[in-house]
Amino acid sequence: MIPYGKQSISQQDIDAVVEVLQSDFLTQGPQVPAFEKAVADYCGAEHALAVNSATSALHLACLALGLEQGDWLWTTPITFVASANCGLYCGAQVDFVDIDPHTYNLCAQALETKLQQAEQDNRLPKVVVAVHLCGQPCDLQAIHALSQKYGFKIIEDASHAIGGKYQGEPIGNGRYSDITVFSFHPVKIITTAEGGMALTNSAELAQKMDLLRSHGITRNPELMTQKPDGPWYYQQVDLGFNYRMTELQAALGLSQMQRLDEFVARRHQLAQVYNEQLADLPITLPWQHPDSYSGLHLYVIRLQLDKIGKSHRQVFEELRTAGLGVNLHYIPVHTQPYYQNMGFRQGDFPEAEAYYSEAISIPMFHGMSAEQQKEVVNTLTQALGHGF
Known part of the structure; x- marks a missing residue:
């Protein structure tokens, strides 16, 4: 059977993972920030946060943007269910915008028509998830212009699209969106086995996602409600999740980025x-x-x-x-x-x-x-x- 997609693992990839196995860190070590920096630098983004899946990254992105009960998230119907489910995780309601018959991405013209009606009905979306189906970017410039008029935030679901470009610039640079999400599942362009990443140019959004990916726990005194009791001290300041990426995954991803x-x-x-x-x-x-x-x-x-x-x-x-x-x-x-x-x-x-x-x-x-x-x-x- 010839598969529709398949990972490519080199000896260099294997060696990178074995090196981590022989190191002192299997999770929360130096490989994760190194992988984050490599992706951020490649895409031209200010911040990158590695997580255990693109689904987790979408969830964190929605939470960081303040999506909650009573809000609406819109996305395309031609996508994996995670692009919509992330809104439901936050208690929001979900709706869809039909696709462009040529690109198969969310149609900017259909979006504008739907926004005009939603404004009259007082049901405008708080977040639009623009999915780059097959790796081809959406009409981001048009979607961004609509966001400026109607006040919604944009998440690029670029799970298919790392290494691609829009208007000559890397997908993930955040020129026309608030947060971009990548997937590193084995059938994707590069892999960390399972894994994902959220990129943003906002220090505030990055800090929020960083906090939420690890139980809402911080060791940063500036985020605490009191002075630390000692060097062991941490505080849970929000309700977060265990969405962290391991060192093994990051080492594989860092190696794959070179190709x-x-x-x-x-x-x-x-x-x-x-x-x-x-x-x-x-x-x-x-x-x-x-x-x-x-x-x-x-x-x-x-x-x-x-x-x-x-x-x-x-x-x-x-x-x-x-x-x-x-x-x-x-x-x-x-x-x-x-x-x-x-x-x-x-x-x-x-x-x-x-x-x-x-x-x-x-x-x-x-x-x-x-x-x-x-x-x-x-x-x-x-x-x-x-x-x-």
């Missing part, structure tokens, strides 16, 4: 081959906005079902049976039973639902060989051969 540009460049090479060799098939290939340099975490095709003579499910199952580990990113969040119980219904976001009815993520990862890619092309061509 980040190589990883993304290789994905672009693979995408170019797909673009050329799949161009004549009855599918819609990924479109890249000229303002963006995608991290290309995923390569998503859309089936032109009216030209194929097979159902979406038939094609998907044929590809799986033939040994391709294809996947579908994602099932629209508003169609999940948990969200349907909140009142969302089929038909609420037609562009997202149309995408779901046609989309398939085909294999693409750094270590993919020319033979593997040829097999993907040939298998897909055969599966779609009917209807030419």
Whole structure:
């Protein structure tokens, strides 16, 4: 089976982890801040906070921005459920904005229309989570302009997008957002096994997230309510969580960062081959906005079902049976039973639902060989051969 995504682990990565295993620190040592600095420096952000998952980073970002009961968080329906769930964790209500049919990201025009109505209804969002699907950045400049007009905060869910660029600048620099979140899950562009990171240019937001990721406990006398009783002293000043990243994870991430540009460049090479060799098939290939340099975490095709003579499910199952580990990113969040119980219904976001009815993520990862890619092309061509 050729997987849709797979980590690339080098001997250098292994050596970095073994070195930590042989050191005095397995958690809360020097590797975590070193990894944070490497990512912050790469992206051009002031602060970076490593955590145990991107889901945790999203939760901390929402809390730091003051999201609470009575507030609204908006995001795209085409994302992993964590992009929406982070609002529910804070007691807020969640709503969605339909996608752009070309980029598959949250549509800035649909957002503006929804904001105009929400202003009349006194239901404006406090936070908008803009997801960079497949690694292609959203229309951040337009979303930011709307945030200035309507007063919401922006979280970039860049779980797919480290190493990418928007308008020639690194994703994660915070020019058009308050907080950016990265994921380091094994199928992502770089990995720490599990792990995530939140980047911001605000010292206040960074301090809040830093406190909350470790039980709300501080050893900083400036944040305490009294003078320390002694050098052992700490205070819990907020209700936090155990969202810390380990030294082992950080060491792996720090090593992987040295190959980040190589990883993304290789994905672009693979995408170019797909673009050329799949161009004549009855599918819609990924479109890249000229303002963006995608991290290309995923390569998503859309089936032109009216030209194929097979159902979406038939094609998907044929590809799986033939040994391709294809996947579908994602099932629209508003169609999940948990969200349907909140009142969302089929038909609420037609562009997202149309995408779901046609989309398939085909294999693409750094270590993919020319033979593997040829097999993907040939298998897909055969599966779609009917209807030419």
